[in-house]
Amino acid sequence: MATWKSAAYDGRYLQLDISESVNVVGNSSTLSWTxxxxxxxxxxxxxxxxxxxxxxxxxxxxxxxxxxxxxxPAKKGSVSGTITVAHNSNGSKTIAVGFSTRVYIYGSQEYGGSMTLTTIDRSAPTVTFSTSNVTANGFKISATSSATADIWQYSTNGGSSWTQFSTTASTSASVTLSSLSPNTSYTVRVRARRQYNHVYGTSGSSTVKTLGGAVVNSVNTVTADNATVSITINVTVYEASYTNTLVLKNGSTTILTISGLSWSKGTANRTVTLTSAQRTTLLNAMASIKSFIGTFAVSSYSGSTQIGSTSSKTATVLTTATNSAPTISGFTYADSYTTTKNLTGNDQLFVQNYSTLKVTPGTATAKNGASISNYTASCNGLSASNSTGSAITVGKIAKSGSVTVTLTVTDSRGYTAETSQTVTVIPYTKPKISSITLRRTNDIEAEMQLKFSGSISAVNVDGTQKNNVVYVRYRYKKTSESSYGSYTSIYSGTTKSGTSFSYSNLELCNLDANSSYDLHLQIQDKLYSLSSLDLYFTVPQGTPLIALRKKKVGINTPEPQAMLDVAGDMRVDGSPLADFVIQQGTSGIWNYRKWKSGTAECWGQYSFTTAISTAWGVLYESGAIALPNFPFTFAEIPHVHISTENSNYAMFVERGSSSSWSTTTNPGKIFAVRPNTVPSATYKVSIYAIGKV
Structure with missing residues (x-):
């Protein structure tokens, strides 16, 4: 930090302080002054x-x-700021600082001077390199730097142009070139940027010549499951006396190695035909895949000595569904659910939504080294599978009529074969009631009356209707109790005709008229509990027209809650009573009333303390004042009226934007407004709301 002071007068003076923050990469300093x-x-x-x-x-x-x-500066205090200063190319920098001022006396004086900034290291790294692994199409460059470098570049034309090969910060980096021309000399240089200061260092040059081994230019797609498998590979041969070896890999796994290939000099398509054993080896290596991107690598040899580096290209090696898809002989099917089989008497028929479809696969055969990996049976959106070929439980068929069942087998490559059959699904729904009445005699007696009619689904097999009603029964309990009693059968009293049934009994049973009861009616056909129709009713206690209780009279209610308690609408002199209060009370600041017509109203007074200081034209307003929630929720936004109450201040309220408006649960927000500012005061407003509930 550097400091400059002015002359003082009566102890008062000005002082300039400058501190430095260095940006090495930018070759600059940021100066903070106060x-x-x-x-x-x-x-x-x-x-x-x-x-x-x-x-x-x-x-x-x-x-x-x-x-x-x-x-x-007449007042004590300070000001500050920053300024960025660029250094010289060698990292040094001295700046001039001007500081002129004077306390009290006229005529400013200069108190500044100079400031030498921190010298930034701008030295370049020392870069060297070596080459290795020379091939017909390239070589490896291994470079080092005397300092950590974060950008590495090479040139093959003595530095006329550069190619970046690494941005990893390190003192060494390497790159393998693979697209150069065979039998060609290249002038190689490397340069690296020092990470600390982004200054480049450049190496000397070295000449490298590529080798002349065979070069692979392209490979045609290979169909591995053809009867005769050939590999067509385009190769440039620089020396016909060399022998060549072709290696086929899938990733890092070698599948085939074919040696002793002799090719004429020049560029041409070369055809390599696989033996039967080689074809088998290739297909076995593809037992779980349809295709892969193979690497076809050619190495050239003079005797046992490899010439240059191996050259390779990739191409697709594939199988086809035509040659390699599996076969399936068929399948059998059956209804495996005992109850539905007993109903139809034939496991080749199915009852809609209730029979369970089971499929047993026939013989599946995989080809060309693959194996069967999955058996999937499907029907009407359902499917189930296994990998063993054992029986498959598909599930219940939701569609009726003629429904298609399909078996699909999948081999280890993913090829599939499928076969389908049509099964018959008999339409079925569980028993249904078309009408029912359950009531107390005269609505008040203990005696119970029950009438109902309904139908079951016909299950026709070879012209014979197999389905019947087998259970009609009921049970009951007091509503206050947790458990039902035993079933009472009314099967014998039920009239059954074809698929229809009906029942009528005006003296079903007696249930205490002073209690409420739950009654469970159950109807089952030959699928029994699978498709049971279970109906539940609540029988209220008997409701007399007039109930006399101590000091109370109830009309249409057995337990009056007031001196006169009427359940239902009222009429006076032949006309309905217009409206009347059905509930009223207080909640928080609110008084409220609810009317029989559905109208409700509430009103109350609310006090709040606030400051009024925000200019609004020629007036001043407070911040938003949140009002308390209504004592209940309106069915729609009510009409709300807000007015000021007794106060020692002239004040009115306003609403503001729509975000302050009323909702069904809250009167909204208000703003207190006055002609003058007030730091803080207490105000009171009256609120009235009316609307539907």
Whole structure:
């Protein structure tokens, strides 16, 4: 940090402080400056024109300020800022600092000087390299740097152009070139950028010549499951006396190695035909895949010595569904659910939604080294599978009529074969009731009356209707109890005709008229509990027209809650009663009433304390004042009226934007408005709301 001070007057002086933050990569410094006015017996002194200049840039300037201006720099305090200064190319930099001012006396004086900044290291790294693994199409470059470098580039034309090969920060990097021309000399150089300061260092040059082994240009797609498998590969041969070896890989796994291939000099398509054993080896290697991207690598040899590096290209090796898809002999099917089989008497028929379809696969055969991996049976959106070929339980068929069942087998490559059959699904729904009445005699007696009629689904097999009603029964309990009693059968009293049934009994049973009961009616056909129709009813206690209780009279209610308790609408002199209050009370600040017609109203007074200081035209307003929620929720936004209450202040309220408006649960928000500002005061408003509930 550097500091400059002005001359003092009566203890008052100005001080300039500058600190430095270095940006090595940018070859610059950020200077943080602070100008302080301090000292003296008084807070305020007249200060003549004050100017601060850093490296030729004026960062602060203020005309003469008098003590009674009471602003900086006449007033004690400080100002500050920053400025970025670029260093010289060698990293050094000295700047001029101008600082002119004067306390009290006219005529500013200069107190600045110079400041030498931190020297930034701009030295370049020392870069060297070596080459290895020379092939017909390239070689490996291994480079080192005397300092950590984060950008590495090479040139094969002596530095005329550069190619970036690494951005990994390190003191070494390497790259393998693979697209150069065979039998060609290249002038190689490497340069690297020092991570610390982004300065490049460049190596010397070295000449490297590529080798002349055979070069693979392209490979045609290979169909591995053809009867005769051939590999067509386009190769440039530089020396016909060399022998060549072709290796086929899938990733890093070698599948085939074919040696002793002799090819004429020049560029041409070369055809390699696989033996039967080689074809089998290839297909076995593809037992779980349809295809892969194979690497076809050619190495050239003079005797047992490899010439140059191996050259390779990729191509697709594939099988086809025509040659390799599996076969399936068929399947059998059956209804495996005992109850539905007993109903139809034939496991080749199915009852809609209830029979369970089971499929047993026939013989499946995989080809060309694959194996069967999955058997899937499907029907009407259902499917189930296994990998063993054992019987498959598909599930219940939701569709009726002629429905298709399909068996699909999948081999280890993913090829499939399928076969389908049509099964018969008999339409079926569980028993249904078309009408039912359950009531107390005269609605008040203990005696119970039950009438109902309904039908079951016909299950026709070879012209014979197999389905019947087998259970009609009921049970009951008091509503207050947790468990039902035993079933009572009414099967014998039920009239059954074809698929229809009916029942009528005006003296079913007696249930205490002073209690409420739950009654469970159950009807089952030959699928029994699978498709049971279970109906549940609540029988209320008997309701007399007039109930006399101690000091109370109930009309259409057995337990009056007031001196006169009427359940239902009322009429006076032949006309309905217009409206009347059905509920009223208080909640929080609110009084409220609810009317029989569905109208409700609430009203109350709310006090709040707030400051009114925000200008609104010629008036002033408070912040938003949230009002308390209504005592109930309206069915729609009610009409709300808000007015001011008794107060010692002139004040009115306003709503503001739509976000402040009423909702079904809250009157919204208000703003208190006055013609003058008030730091804080207490106000009271009256709120009235009316609407539907």
């Amino acid at each position: 100008l302080t006015s301090t000292g003296g017996a008084s807070t305020y002194y007249t200060i003549d024109t004050t100017t601060v200049t850093i490296n030729g840039t004026t960062v602060y300037s203020k005309d003469r300020t008098y003590w009674d201006d009471r602003v900086f």
